[in-house]
Amino acid sequence: MSAPHLLAAGGDEFEAPGLHIFDWGPLFSGGPSWLDWLTKPVLIVILAALALIVFAWRAFGNAQLVPRGVQNVGEVAYLFVRDQVARPMIGKDGDKWMGFLFTTFFFILFLNLSGVVPVLQLPATSHIAFPIVFAAFVYVTMLFLSIKHQGFIGYFKNMMFPPGLPKPLYVILAPIELLSNIILRPFTHSVRLFANMFAGHLLLAFFSTVAWWFLVEKLTPAGAGVGVVGFLMTIIMTGFEIFVQSLQAFIFTLLAASYIGGALHPEH
Amino acid sequence: MVRPAMSEEEHRPGPESDPSDDHQSFANAAWSIPSYVLSGMAVYGGIGWLLDHWLGTSALFPIGILVGLALALYLVYHRYGR
Numbered sequence: 001m002s003a004p005h006l007l008a009a010g011g012d013e014f015e016a017p018g019l020h021i022f023d024w025g026p027l028f029s030g031g032p033s034w035l036d037w038l039t040k041p042v043l044i045v046i047l048a049a050l051a052l053i054v055f056a057w058r059a060f061g062n063a064q065l066v067p068r069g070v071q072n073v074g075e076v077a078y079l080f081v082r083d084q085v086a087r088p089m090i091g092k093d094g095d096k097w098m099g100f101l102f103t104t105f106f107f108i109l110f111l112n113l114s115g116v117v118p119v120l121q122l123p124a125t126s127h128i129a130f131p132i133v134f135a136a137f138v139y140v141t142m143l144f145l146s147i148k149h150q151g152f153i154g155y156f157k158n159m160m161f162p163p164g165l166p167k168p169l170y171v172i173l174a175p176i177e178l179l180s181n182i183i184l185r186p187f188t189h190s191v192r193l194f195a196n197m198f199a200g201h202l203l204l205a206f207f208s209t210v211a212w213w214f215l216v217e218k219l220t221p222a223g224a225g226v227g228v229v230g231f232l233m234t235i236i237m238t239g240f241e242i243f244v245q246s247l248q249a250f251i252f253t254l255l256a257a258s259y260i261g262g263a264l265h266p267e268h
Numbered sequence: 269m270v271r272p273a274m275s276e277e278e279h280r281p282g283p284e285s286d287p288s289d290d291h292q293s294f295a296n297a298a299w300s301i302p303s304y305v306l307s308g309m310a311v312y313g314g315i316g317w318l319l320d321h322w323l324g325t326s327a328l329f330p331i332g333i334l335v336g337l338a339l340a341l342y343l344v345y346h347r348y349g350r
Contacts, residue, residue: 162343162346162347164346165346172339173339173342173343175311176304176307176308176311176336176339176340176343177307177343179307179310179311180300180303180304180306180307180308180340181303183307184303184306184307184310185300185303187303188302188303188306192302251299254299255299258299
């Protein structure tokens with residue numbers, strides 16, 4: 001489970017894995033330069049996209065009235081996203097957004113889960129570029145829908161001046177609303193996903209490195225106990241990471257739906 | 269002996285309250301807190317920092333951050349709390 005490449009080369013001291021475990025050069029080093037873009041995170045994104053396409057194809061491509069096999073799984077997944085995310089957050093017209101929300105949830109879920117898939121073992125979303133692109137998609141959609149449904153002035157009015165406050169307070173509170181909605185919301189949206197995946201991957205790498213170092217590389221009677229703890233913690237943290245990865249994919253989709261719902265129905 | 273029965277009665281959601289509405293406002297409030305809090309601290313901490321810079325004082329920056337924090341929480345309460 002532990003990968004020797006996590007350890008810094010040489011040295012007799014245990015060294016905890018640092019930021020270098022996120023640096024991935026071209027997959028085929030020394031290969032042709034036109035293949036330099038193909039790094040491990042990029043490969044994981046391609047695999048996750050293919051997995052999602054195949055899953056959706058098998059589940060919904062030839063839908064039967066009485067579902068069998070993969071279609072059963074697909075329908076449960078669809079109902080989960082529709083009843084837990086789309087309808088509560090957007091309302092009656094939430095079903096129209098199911099294509100977007102279903103894809104978002106499962107694509108991000110697959111990218112997150114690649115952190116515990118053997119051999120891959122890197123959540124692609126621990127590179128902030130990917131969450132930023134997802135959050136940017138949601139942000140642009142949210143801005144477009146808001147201005148389309150509320151008008152340009154109406155959007156800023158609804159956002160910055162929530163009804164029911166004494167007038168002098170608006171001067172104080174409007175800048176907070178503006179900064180929060182326009183600048184910080186996409187920021188927290190992407191950073192929340194990125195930071196969870198980043199920290200989780202570091203933790204897993206740390207405990208598995210401890211286990212590898214003290215049980216395999218430098219096995220001593222005194223260090224074996226530490227190694228066993230590291231080994232057990234690796235197993236526990238793997239289970240915990242699966243939970244966090246699923247939760248963060250869900251939260252990202254939930255927030256995307258919440259922003260879209262807020263754009264369509266500003267009164268909420 | 270009447271009280272417990274009454275309080276139990278109060279906690280039961282009435283038929284008119286829509287559970288999806290509760291769910292939505294709770295989720296919205298919970299997840300909008302970070303960006304509101306950051307925003308409040310940035311705006312009023314920023315103003316405090318600028319005033320400190322111009323007036324040569326040093327207390328307005330932390331005061332601004334606290335004021336911004338309080339205002340942001342008030343805003344969250346106003347938007348989702350009732």
